Amino acid sequence: MSVLVLVVDDEPDVEALFRQQFRHDLRAQRFVMDFAISAADALSRIARPIEQTLILILSDINMPGMTGLEMLPKVRELRPEVPIIMITAYGDPETKRTAIEGGAIGLLTKPINFTLLREEIDRRLAQVR
Template identity: 75%
Template sequence: MSILVLVVDDEPDIEALFRQQFRKDLRARRFVLEFAHSAAEALARITATIEQSLILILSDINMPGMTGLDMLPKAKEIRPEVPVIMITAYGDAETSKTALERGAERLLTKPIDFGQLRQEIEARLEQAA
């Protein structure tokens, strides 16, 4: 069974950035990165992964249509056991408070600290083992 990490972001270059940052892990098949380019697409993917080991959802907050903050409680309703980390360019206190109230585990600000993100993924991989 593959271990999945779902990345939700409407920016097209995010997928290439993540694949480049985690290329060794992906090549070693430690986990699989899946990408959704909208909150609606993410909810469909989360629902479709019920039988798979989804260990982490990383979601941008500001997206057209449904925002990451609007998606968050719906994602937690479908997969309450899966931690969600929100990513934003605006790490203000109100956004952070709202994200945590809606079920986010934590908030990361852009530019993403991939060292910190790698630690998060490593912790989830250890829990899944």
């Protein structure tokens, strides 16, 4: 079974960073990573059937147009079973509270701790296998 992690971020260098950090996992086909450049792009992708099993959504909070926090309830409606982790440069308690209340399972601050993120992905992989 092919599993998918969707990363939502408007910054163009994020895809290269994530692909570099998870290159061994991606090469070994442990999971697939897909990238959406906006909340609207992410919503359109998850609203339609996906070949892979979507196990995790990672979303930046501050994006033009719809923010990650505004996207949260819409994702919860479309895919209530998929966990969402928000990513922000500002890890203040109010932002974390808002993200958790909106349905996120966690909040990562930039620069991202990829060791922690890898552990979370490993937990999600163990649940689907």
